Amino acid sequence: MEKARERIPVVAANWKMNKTCAETVNFLSQFLYMVEDVNAQVEVLVFPPFTALRSATTFLQAEKPRKIFPEIGAQNMHWEDSGAFTGEISPLMLKELGIHHVIIGHSERRNLFKEDENSILKKVEAAIRHQMTPIICVGEKFQEREEGLTEEVVKNQLLSILQLFKKTEFTDFMIAYEPVWAIGTGVAASPEDASDVCRYIRALIGSIISPDVAAKVRILYGGSVDVKNFRDFILEPDIDGGLVGTSSLDLKKFVELVKIAGNYG
Ligand code: 13P
Numbered sequence: 001m002e003k004a005r006e007r008i009p010v011v012a013a014n015w016k017m018n019k020t021c022a023e024t025v026n027f028l029s030q031f032l033y034m035v036e037d038v039n040a041q042v043e044v045l046v047f048p049p050f051t052a053l054r055s056a057t058t059f060l061q062a063e064k065p066r067k068i069f070p071e072i073g074a075q076n077m078h079w080e081d082s083g084a085f086t087g088e089i090s091p092l093m094l095k096e097l098g099i100h101h102v103i104i105g106h107s108e109r110r111n112l113f114k115e116d117e118n119s120i121l122k123k124v125e126a127a128i129r130h131q132m133t134p135i136i137c138v139g140e141k142f143q144e145r146e147e148g149l150t151e152e153v154v155k156n157q158l159l160s161i162l163q164l165f166k167k168t169e170f171t172d173f174m175i176a177y178e179p180v181w182a183i184g185t186g187v188a189a190s191p192e193d194a195s196d197v198c199r200y201i202r203a204l205i206g207s208i209i210s211p212d213v214a215a216k217v218r219i220l221y222g223g224s225v226d227v228k229n230f231r232d233f234i235l236e237p238d239i240d241g242g243l244v245g246t247s248s249l250d251l252k253k254f255v256e257l258v259k260i261a262g263n264y265g
Contacts, residue, residue, distance in 0.1 A: 009234055009261040010174065010218050010241030012045040012135065013248030014075065014103060024052035025059045027251055028070065034255045035068040040262020043218075043241075044070040045101055045135075046248075050089055057097050068258060073101030073135070076109060079122035091130040102127055103243075104134045105157070107180045117160065124161050128170045135174045135243065136161060137222070138201070142181035150179075151200050158201065162208040171209065174218045175201055176243040182223025184245060191229070194221045195236035202238055227256045234261055 019027065028046070048056055056072045063069075078088035094102065104127065105120040120136075127134040138157040140150045154177070165171055177197050182189050189197075198219045206214035221233050222243030233239050241261055247253045 007216065007218050007240045008041050008043050010043045010045060010220055011254075011258050011261045012047065012073075012176075012220060012241065012243045013254060014047045014106070014222070014243055014245050015049065015249060016075070016108070016245060017049055018249055019048055019052060021052045021055040024048045024056050028056060028059055030251055031070065031255065032063060032066070034251070035258060036066065038068050038259060038262060040068065040259070042068060042258055042262040044068055044258055045073050046070045047073045047075045047101075047103055050074065053094070053097050053099060057099065061098070068262075071101060072097075072099060073103065074099055075103050075106070077102050077104075077123060077126065079119070079126040091126050091132060095130055095132070099132070101133045101135060103176075104136050106137045107139055107178060107183060111180070117157070120157075121160050121164065124164060124173075127173075128164070128168050131170065131172075133172045133174065135176050135220070137176045137178050137243070139178040139180050139182075139223070145179065145181065150197060154197060154201060155204060158204060159208070162205060165213075166209045171213045171216070174220060175205075176220040176222050177201060178222035178243060184224070186224050188224035188226075188229050188233075189221070191232040191236050191239070194233060195238050198236070198238040225257070227253050227260070230257050230260050 074094050078085050078090050081090050081092045104123045109115045124134050138154045140153040144153050179189050201219055202214050205217055218240040220241045220243045221239050225242040225244045226247045
């Protein structure tokens with residue numbers, strides 16, 4: 001059944017710690033060439049490592065805009081504009097490069113780099129202050145799922161963030177539901193299970209912020225998305241796209257995912 005598209009689908013490539021500047025530009029230039037004739041409404045976001053951001057944005061500025069044209073985003077940022085924070089990158093530095101999208105609270109940041117709810121909240125606050133679109137990642141661990149705690153975990157991760165958005169006029173954000181056990185494992189959630197959680201998240205947005213915002217916010221699924229399973233995810237009414245790791249590193253697969261999102265593949 002064809003899904004009515006009230007929200008433009010999103011395909012987002014989280015490259016994590018992969019690809020050099022040269023590889024990034026090479027990928028983007030081939031990508032533009034390969035989607036030249038794709039006449040679909042899809043928002044494509046590419047999140048290269050920090051070191052490749054400048055090359056990516058400079059390259060794209062020199063290209064002709066076309067129907068499918070990637071936006072470059074950052075995988076993380078600090079909440080302060082400047083200061084003694086060795087190794088960190090500020091929102092101002094990203095804005096200077098023309099970057100408006102930032103991933104916040106990815107499970108690898110939470111688990112490997114010990115980011116807590118408080119720092120994630122401060123990052124969301126910084127994104128709002130700088131009018132950047134945060135892609136806020138949430139998701140349960142395997143044990144939590146086994147214990148039936150998925151909704152509670154996701155709610156705890158989102159509560160103070162949604163209350164923060166409620167206090168501002170700025171509601172340009174996306175949520176990525178990424179069950180931790182599905183990331184990089186080749187074992188994706190079932191589209192039905194992912195859809196249940198995304199529907200729950202949308203209802204939470206509706207009850208905390210407003211039904212209008214809930215109807216507008218794009219909620220993505222992430223975790224072992226590939227060309228075989230992606231169509232089933234985006235056919236679910238509450239899943240508006242994918243935050244893709246491994247499969248986004250492969251140009252042909254990524255192009256295919258974009259076509260699938262645009263109902264073109
Ligand atoms: P994989 O697509 O490799 O499972 O990674 C998902 C992810 O973490 C995207 O942010």
